[in-house]
Amino acid sequence: MVLELGRGCRDILQQTVVTEDSFVVQKLGGPVARVSSRLRFLNEFLPEDRDPVHAWPVIFFVFILALSALNLNGGHDGLAPAVKKVLVHPPSASRIQLPDGRHLAYREIGVPADKARFSLMAPHSFLSSRLAGIPGVKIPLLEEFGVRLVSYDLPGFGESDPHPSRNLNSSAFDMLHLADAVGVDDKFWVLGYSGGSIHAWAALRYVPHRIAGAAVVAPMINPYEPSMTKEEMRSIWGESLPRRKLMYYLARRLPKLLSFFYRRSFLSGKHGRIEKLMSVSLGRRDEILTEGATFEDFWHRDVEESVRQGNTKPFIEEAILQVSNWGFSLADLQVQRKCYRNGIFPWLKSLYSLAECELAGFLGPIHIWQGMDDQAVPQGMIDHISRVLPGATMHKLPNEGHFSFFFFCDECHRQIFSTLFGSPQGPLEQAMNGGEILSEGDMEEQSLATDSTNK
Numbered sequence: 001m002v003l004e005l006g007r008g009c010r011d012i013l014q015q016t017v018v019t020e021d022s023f024v025v026q027k028l029g030g031p032v033a034r035v036s037s038r039l040r041f042l043n044e045f046l047p048e049d050r051d052p053v054h055a056w057p058v059i060f061f062v063f064i065l066a067l068s069a070l071n072l073n074g075g076h077d078g079l080a081p082a083v084k085k086v087l088v089h090p091p092s093a094s095r096i097q098l099p100d101g102r103h104l105a106y107r108e109i110g111v112p113a114d115k116a117r118f119s120l121m122a123p124h125s126f127l128s129s130r131l132a133g134i135p136g137v138k139i140p141l142l143e144e145f146g147v148r149l150v151s152y153d154l155p156g157f158g159e160s161d162p163h164p165s166r167n168l169n170s171s172a173f174d175m176l177h178l179a180d181a182v183g184v185d186d187k188f189w190v191l192g193y194s195g196g197s198i199h200a201w202a203a204l205r206y207v208p209h210r211i212a213g214a215a216v217v218a219p220m221i222n223p224y225e226p227s228m229t230k231e232e233m234r235s236i237w238g239e240s241l242p243r244r245k246l247m248y249y250l251a252r253r254l255p256k257l258l259s260f261f262y263r264r265s266f267l268s269g270k271h272g273r274i275e276k277l278m279s280v281s282l283g284r285r286d287e288i289l290t291e292g293a294t295f296e297d298f299w300h301r302d303v304e305e306s307v308r309q310g311n312t313k314p315f316i317e318e319a320i321l322q323v324s325n326w327g328f329s330l331a332d333l334q335v336q337r338k339c340y341r342n343g344i345f346p347w348l349k350s351l352y353s354l355a356e357c358e359l360a361g362f363l364g365p366i367h368i369w370q371g372m373d374d375q376a377v378p379q380g381m382i383d384h385i386s387r388v389l390p391g392a393t394m395h396k397l398p399n400e401g402h403f404s405f406f407f408f409c410d411e412c413h414r415q416i417f418s419t420l421f422g423s424p425q426g427p428l429e430q431a432m433n434g435g436e437i438l439s440e441g442d443m444e445e446q447s448l449a450t451d452s453t454n455k
């Protein structure tokens with residue numbers, strides 16, 4: 001009887017309310033059609049054999065029922081684990097003032113500036129902070145290789161001031177100004193992990209004269225990069241989770257809507273599982289790692305620092321940066337011969353002489369580490385990087401995931417340092433001459449001069 005009553009009500013509505021001559025259709029038909037066209041992209045998430053006209057009302061009805069059930073049962077589930085709240089910690093960062101007046105927060109560990117054999121600058125990934133650096137790296141290991149590790153908060157993250165209109169060019173120069181401010185006088189190495197790799201790429205493009213080399217772990221690229229092949233594009237979009245694809249789309253087309261999702265996830269004031277907050281899947285080793293207390297404590301503290309300012313804007317900016325035009329492509333980093341030709345005669349001359357030609361791209365070493373069980377970085381991204389940067393050294397890691405190689409792995413950290421810096425030589429020795437510390441070059445010149453005098 002109830003079923004028949006429902007069918008009768010449906011027939012009445014179809015015959016009176018949703019006809020073309022009805023008042024409701026005449027007043028609301030146009031706006032509803034425009035909204036439907038804007039939201040038509042959501043039909044891509046439906047199975048191919050489902051009619052959107054019938055599927056979406058059912059989904060909406062089930063969604064309302066699910067919310068009602070959660071509201072009714074939420075207060076009576078005594079077996080559910082307690083959700084940890086995000087804590088606010090006292091400020092603890094060192095800060096420098098940039099030329100435009102902003103302040104940039106940073107953290108340094110390892111050997112002091114005057115003893116550093118190598119300086120390593122590390123921009124953090126999405127939903128992270130200066131506290132990450134290389135998660136779990138041991139101070140004795142840094143000292144063994146003579147490494148000074150400087151990590152910093154991106155604008156608007158942690159204790160760094162926001163940037164009114166930041167892009168990857170400004171990101172590269174923020175890194176350069178920080179290096180100068182903390183006493184890195186020579187070239188430095190740059191380390192980019194996951195989403196932080198886009199800032200490493202930017203440094204190689206915009207300030208290559210100060211970069212000695214790059215280490216990139218689980219790198220990300222723009223999923224809309226126009227130079228990708230169809231196979232690479234298909235791999236990226238086929239392997240990404242539906243929610244992650246939605247985040248990509250919103251960041252590119254409707255970035256203001258990201259605030260709605262961020263306020264209900266990592267900016268809700270409560271902690272959550274990393275795979276849910278980051279919209280990624282986890283491989284076997286990643287699952288084991290992230291279930292441990294050590295990782296959970298680190299993750300919670302890092303997120304708390306990342307969201308310290310409680311503002312969605314820096315996170316939206318970071319999401320937009322990844323999916324927007326970078327101002328360069330990775331192919332620009334590949335070393336290539338560039339000749340300046342203005343007319344036929346300079347062109348003919350350049351065929352037989354290198355006088356008017358120079359090498360373009362990044363001339364230093366680039367090392368990339370990628371886990372083969374990484375569920376967060378699609379294989380298409382790695383294929384694209386390998387294709388456009390054949391000069392980079394790709395280290396493929398069997399059975400490693402997105403987190404398992406980089407987080408709390410002493411052997412992995414040693415492998416990275418050995419690859420970048422060779423055999424460990426410890427910190428620089430301080431040779432005193434009139435109260436001044438001599439550099440390696442000064443000591444070598446002094447030694448040659450002494451040998452010449454003795455002869």
